[in-house]
Amino acid sequence: MPTELPYALIFDMDGVLIDNTPYQARAFQLLFRDLGLTTNARKLLARLNGMPATNILKTVFQHPVPEKDLKKYADQREFLYRALYWSKRKEVKGLSDFLQSARDAGFKIGLGTSSPPETISYIIDHLHLRRFFDVITGKEDVDKGKPHADTFSVVAQKLGVEPERCVVFEDAILGEQAAYKAQMHCICLSTFVKAEKFQAPLRVINDFTAITPQQVLDLLAQHPQTPKPSKQRAQRNYMKL
Template identity: 75%
Template sequence: MPATSQPYALIFDMDGVLIDNTPVQARAFQLLFRDLGLTTNARRLLARLNGMPASKILQTVFTNSVSEKKLKQYADQREFLYRVLYWDKRKEIAGLSHFLQEARAAGFKMGLGTGSAADTIGYIIDHLDLRRYFDVVVGADDVERGKPHADTYTTTARQLGVPPERCVVFEDAILGEQAAYKANMRCIALTTTLKPEQFQAPLRIIRDFTEITPAQILELLEQQPTTPKPSKELARRQYMKR
């Protein structure tokens, strides 16, 4: 990347992107549902709604109204279960650190944009010593509206000082991909949570960071200079029934 050109930025979701933790997330939800006497299938639920805050996901599984206080209590219970299950399994997705080092050397700015709260972010990126790679970290506490709204990614781009059209988002979720397009950003999808055909129009679909290089991202940006328009059908929150 020429030193005189305006930089590009890479913006990373956390769950399912920096770490391959969707099965553990689903297991924590399933244990909570069992405790609450619910029969919702957590894997199918996350395939639809992954990327939203846990309390918002939980809100969709109840047929009756549940108070915000109760939803937060359930979300905290799910978070405790997740951390217990994942404690000894925390590791970065294949190729991540090497890719981040190469991207930094290539002149990309880098941000983390996730729906997780600050303590959950720290539980992952500080344990794995990943914070040093990111110029900015934006989480649930920094925006009013989470995914599929664009706020997480527009806030990250603004803090990075990079126009949205020069940002590439790494996502594993339908709602996250739609949030990127709403923010006028392009997207690279990881198949940690979904099948390739479930995404709308990413620049590329990868299993992990051994399958992409910063140089290839620049080529993809030249080949696909426009941002896809978000799909109203995919962006719509499709709530699961119990």
């Protein structure tokens, strides 16, 4: 277990702490129906999940949309999502036990998400998860959301841990890329995206019963170099449908 300089585990929220991406997709699909759009929300999120909702919405219009309208649409999607997910909120299997074991082992723990504070509270306070996190960073705390590195870099800075000693837990392709841009390792959850779609995670897991803090340390020892982000996955034409 960590004895000298600390290690840190940094968690995305949606699709990692909770398996909610199908509900996010359904909310987007209902919004698209209201706006007369035919975009397939599940395919959209398979590529762009992890980005702020307003940035995702920019990709589905053929013409420029004012920021105030994008914000209005994002708020509408958020309302739909909360209504759909209200009674379904539960943590990914094994999460609390894993977080407690990681704290006991000496890891610092952070949350890095593209969600605003009220959405973070909607999940982690309802599930009583806030007690596990030393640092929580959301949309309001960074200038550039995923796939930029800022979200995870800010968490690491606040935790006081060097990037190479951080492991990010992500469920999204762009979230994995953000981890590599931040010069961190990544463990991916296949809650929504198939394992083969990820670039170079230390491991792909279905839930937190499949990993232990000691196994995280073993993986870091086996893979000292962090992967370089994929230029192909960062290209705009990859993001477009």
